[in-house]
Each structure stands twice: as C-alpha cells, then as structure tokens.
Amino acid sequence: MSTAPVPPGARSGRIAALLAGPTGIGTASARRFAPRPSVAPPAEPAPSLAEHVPPDVPAGAAEDDRHIAGLYCPPAVRDDRALADAVNAALLAWVRDELRMDEPWVEAKLLAFDPGRSVMLCHPDAPSLEHLLVAGRFLVAENVVDDYYCEEEELGGGPDGLGARLLVAQSAIDPSHLPAAYAPQWAAALDAHPAPRSLVSAMAHFAALASDAQLHRFRHDTANLYLGYLAEAADLQTGRTPAVWEYLTQRQFNNFRPCLTITDSVGGYELPAELFARPDVQRATALASTASTVLNDLYSLRKEMALDRPHHNLPTVISAEDGCDIHEAFRRSVAVHNELVHTFEHLAAPLAPLSPVLARYLAGLSNWMGGNHEWHSGLVGTRYATGP
Ligand SMILES: CC(C)=CCC/C(C)=C(\C)COP(=O)(O)OP(=O)(O)O
Numbered sequence: 001m002s003t004a005p006v007p008p009g010a011r012s013g014r015i016a017a018l019l020a021g022p023t024g025i026g027t028a029s030a031r032r033f034a035p036r037p038s039v040a041p042p043a044e045p046a047p048s049l050a051e052h053v054p055p056d057v058p059a060g061a062a063e064d065d066r067h068i069a070g071l072y073c074p075p076a077v078r079d080d081r082a083l084a085d086a087v088n089a090a091l092l093a094w095v096r097d098e099l100r101m102d103e104p105w106v107e108a109k110l111l112a113f114d115p116g117r118s119v120m121l122c123h124p125d126a127p128s129l130e131h132l133l134v135a136g137r138f139l140v141a142e143n144v145v146d147d148y149y150c151e152e153e154e155l156g157g158g159p160d161g162l163g164a165r166l167l168v169a170q171s172a173i174d175p176s177h178l179p180a181a182y183a184p185q186w187a188a189a190l191d192a193h194p195a196p197r198s199l200v201s202a203m204a205h206f207a208a209l210a211s212d213a214q215l216h217r218f219r220h221d222t223a224n225l226y227l228g229y230l231a232e233a234a235d236l237q238t239g240r241t242p243a244v245w246e247y248l249t250q251r252q253f254n255n256f257r258p259c260l261t262i263t264d265s266v267g268g269y270e271l272p273a274e275l276f277a278r279p280d281v282q283r284a285t286a287l288a289s290t291a292s293t294v295l296n297d298l299y300s301l302r303k304e305m306a307l308d309r310p311h312h313n314l315p316t317v318i319s320a321e322d323g324c325d326i327h328e329a330f331r332r333s334v335a336v337h338n339e340l341v342h343t344f345e346h347l348a349a350p351l352a353p354l355s356p357v358l359a360r361y362l363a364g365l366s367n368w369m370g371g372n373h374e375w376h377s378g379l380v381g382t383r384y385a386t387g388p
Contacts, residue, residue, distance in 0.1 A: 118372070
C-alpha cells in the first residue's frame with residue numbers, strides 16, 4: 001500500500017479505474033448480498049448477547065496493535081492509499097477555494113483526519129472521483145459543524161445555544177423560504193460561518209448527482225443527527241447519565257447514518273424511495289449505522305475518557321448501569337456491536353434476493369461498516385485506541 005503522493009499520470013489511471021466501476025475484490029463485495037436464485041433462507045432467531053463475544057478473548061485485549069480483540073465486522077474490500085490521497089488533495093482545494101478556509105492548521109487537521117481514506121474505504125463502488133468527493137465533502141462539513149458547534153474542546157462549541165445553531169445549519173441543506181425582506185439576512189448568515197457555508201457547498205455538489213428523493217432522504221437523516229446532538233447536549237447540561245437503552249436510542253440518532261444512506265448516490269445508482277421506506281430496510285439501515293457508531297465509541301473511548309469533563313460513550317454508560325469496571329464494560333460493548341452486525345447480516349441475507357438494487361444497497365451498508373472499521377483502526381495510536 002503506497003503512502004507517497006500520487007504522480008499525475010498514476011492519478012489519472014486511478015480515476016480511469018474508478019470510472020470503469022468496481023473490479024476485483026470490490027466487485028465481489030458489491031455482490032455480498034446479491035440476489036440468489038434460491039429461496040430465501042428461513043429467518044433464524046437472534047442469538048443472545050453473550051454469544052457475540054468469543055469466550056477465549058480477554059476483556060479489551062487487542063488481537064494486534066490496531067484492531068479490537070473479538071470485534072466482528074465485515075472486512076474492507078479495498079485499500080488504495082493513492083486514491084485516498086487524491087480525494088484528500090481535492091478536498092483541501094475545496095476547503096481553501098470554496099469554503100475560504102486557508103489557515104495552515106485547517107490543512108493539518110484535515111490531513112490528520114484523513115477523510116479521503118474514509119470515503120475510499122467506505123464506498124468501494126463509487127464510479128468516479130466526484131462521487132467520492134460528495135461523500136468526502138459531507139464528512140468534512142459534518143466535522144466542521146461538530147467542531148464549531150458541539151465539541152467544547154475544539155472551536156468554541158458546547159451545549160449552550162446549540163439548538164439554535166444547529167437549526168441554522170439544517171437550513172443550509174433544507175432552505176428557508178422567507179419573505180423577500182428577510183431572505184438576504186438568512187443567506188448572509190449562512191455564508192458568514194464555516195459550518196453552514198460548508199453544508200451549503202457540499203449540498204450543491206450533492207444535488208448535481210442525486211435525485212430529489214435522495215436529497216430529501218439526506219435532509220431527514222441530518223435533522224435526526226442534530227436531534228441526537230441535542231440529546232447529548234441535554235445530558236451534559238443536566239449532568240445525568242442515560243440508561244444504556246436510552247443511550248443506544250440516542251446514538252441511533254447521533255449517528256453516522258447520513259454517511260451510510262448516501263451509499264446509493266455515491267455508488268451512482270438510486271434505491272427507490274418505496275424500497276428505502278420499507279420497515280425491514282429501515283431496520284437494516286439502522287443496525288448497520290448504529291454498529292458503525294458503536295464502533296466509533298469503542299475506538300474513541302480512551303480519548304473521551306481523557307477529557308476533563310464527562311463524555312458519555314457506550315462503555316461508560318454500561319459501566320455506570322452494570323456497576324462493572326471499564327474493561328468489562330468495554331467487553332460488553334464489543335458484544336453489543338457484534339450483535340448489531342450479526343442481526344444486520346441475518347436480516348440482509350433474505351432481503352437481498354427481493355431486488356438487485358436492494359441487494360446493492362445492502363452490500364453498500366456492509367461495505368461502509370467494513371471501511372469505517374478499517375479507517376478507525378488506521379488511526380489507532382493517533383486519534384483512536386483499541387481499549388480503555
Ligand atoms: C460524519 C458524521 C455524520 C458524524 C455524525 C456523528 C458523529 C460526530 C460521530 C458518530 C462521531 O462521534 P464523535 O464525535 O465521538 O467522533 P470522534 O470519536 O471524536 O471521532
């Protein structure tokens with residue numbers, strides 16, 4: 001796997017390969033839940049939580065220095081450092097030229113975060129660099145929102161007044177339809193701050209390749225994300241620790257879901273709205289999204305425990321509720337993650353034969369889980385860790 005900058009010739013070769021569509025291992029993954037001629041297998045009862053942790057794995061022990069021991073997740077289907085670098089370079093140009101953020105720390109922060117590698121891993125079926133950039137711009141924009149509006153340690157965010165800020169951010173992707181006298185003030189407010197400015201631009205690029213229904217889906221999922229941010233902020237303000245069920249319900253909203261549900265847009269196809277709206281497809285989408293987000297809780301636990309303020313995370317709320325130490329809570333959280341992934345796979349297997357486009361969407365969710373896992377493990381030792 002190369003880590004060197006991509007020479008221009010090699011880069012155009014990469015992009016040509018992307019335009020040709022998924023090949024090799026990525027193609028196989030796109031068929032992960034491909035329709036099969038056979039009758040769907042009978043649904044199996046969901047196994048109990050205890051079955052999701054291998055009994056011989058010590059609590060929290062790492063099986064290597066980058067992966068969490070006992071964590072079950074589909075594998076990433078490609079890893080292409082040169083393509084990730086090409087995405088990062090294009091994202092840096094976007095941040096500098098369209099978002100007007102040209103301070104040196106912005107570039108350093110973006111490269112350390114490595115969004116190019118995230119979208120390269122999570123969307124192996126993207127047909128072009130521009131499709132990957134759609135995902136990359138939103139990943140950057142949502143992190144700008146999180147850093148400026150939510151996280152106290154970053155760029156001045158915090159729970160006070162968060163709802164009013166997030167509502168303006170939401171209006172960047174779901175426009176206000178104002179009387180003429182007020183519309184210019186709203187537009188100026190969006191342009192005046194990096195968070196809504198990022199979202200306006202990311203959404204404009206997204207609109208160039210997505211259908212109205214796909215845009216509508218994204219607006220809905222982002223509004224739910226911000227509702228999840230507000231639940232987290234409310235717990236911080238009141239100093240309460242949610243019950244585990246309540247935390248997981250919050251995390252189903254404060255969730256990577258908007259990144260997963262653009263998998264068809266980024267893949268260059270559309271899952272029709274009536275298929276997306278099916279309760280079983282919604283359940284599969286929620287399971288994959290929440291598994292991906294619980295995985296983030298596991299890899300970011302050490303960083304969040306080092307903060308000098310409470311920061312809830314699945315292991316910390318399990319530790320509080322079950323009265324166990326953080327290592328045992330971490331092991332139980334791995335089991336929660338694994339159950340979510342296994343349940344997703346049990347659900348997806350009989351759903352995929354219903355339609356080729358649904359099979360591709362379900363494969364996209366699975367690819368996103370695997371790519372997200374690989375991206376997190378790649379940042380172990382810098383941003384993330386494999387245990388408490
Ligand atoms: C990119 C996106 C839509 C994120 C939504 C929710 C979110 C910020 C996360 C799931 C990540 O959680 P967190 O803020 O804890 O991230 P880090 O652990 O700091 O990477």
